[in-house]
């Protein structure tokens with residue numbers, strides 16, 4: 615198993631892509647910490663049913679105290695932190711909206727979770743990774759930053775920030791043996807994606823547009839991301855840092 619006994623925190627693990635990450639990591643032997651502001655019971659049940667090791671931690675990634683508690687609880691339970699997957703974000707709950715209909719509160723909330731949240735989580739785990747002299751940070755960005763999808767300006771801008779932050783942080787903490795990379799998923803068929811509009815025609819249009827733009831012409835599912843995740847979490851990528859992997863069926867060549 616590629617991640618035998620590695621301790622991996624997955625934020626936003628209650629559902630969708632984060633839940634698939636927890637399952638994929640546990641199947642490779644990782645001890646998984648499912649961290650979310652929602653209940654993670656469903657994720658824990660699914661991982662345990664497969665014989666995996668998992669604990670759940672309630673966290674709000676946008677609050678420093680909460681992310682510090684997440685890191686210290688993980689240390690208490692498992693004794694180290696090998697990997698963090700910064701997957702939690704405001705995606706579920708968003709609707710396609712022109713720029714003048716995005717409220718200041720909504721813009722700030724998206725940035726507080728999607729950008730500040732990633733920084734807070736990194737800040738919470740990096741001291742432990744430094745002590746270990748090793749660690750892998752995997753930030754979940756989005757292929758929407760290359761496509762520049764309209765009507766979700768705050769979200770796309772927040773994911774662009776994560777792409778840039780990955781590069782900056784990788785240079786800052788590389789000397790401590792900590793690698794920082796990002797994954798940019800294409801449009802993935804989670805429930806959150808299916809709720810982006812109340813207009814089924816608009817959703818169908820987005821669905822077909824995304825498939826048309828791909829080299830591999832099919833819908834994308836959370837499981838499509840597991841290979842890249844395991845690669846970046848494991849020592850297979852030991853000499854790779856500051857990079858982004860697009861997992862989007864070949865939509866963009868960046």
Ligand SMILES: NC(=O)c1ccc[n+]([C@@H]2O[C@H](COP(=O)([O-])OP(=O)(O)OC[C@H]3O[C@@H](n4cnc5c(N)ncnc54)[C@H](O)[C@@H]3O)[C@@H](O)[C@H]2O)c1
Pocket residue numbers: 625626627628629630631632649650651652673674675676700701702703704705706707727731754755756757758798799800801802803804805806807
């Ligand atoms: N689904 C897609 O098409 C797609 C494409 C590109 C990138 N992504 C990214 O992948 C990740 C997961 O997407 P998803 O489709 O599973 O979305 P989702 O909305 O289903 O999952 C997001 C998770 O983050 C959690 N979360 C939100 N705010 C939080 C906070 N403050 N503290 C802790 N947890 C919080 C939610 O409770 C939820 O469990 C997100 O980062 C998203 O931006 C998704």
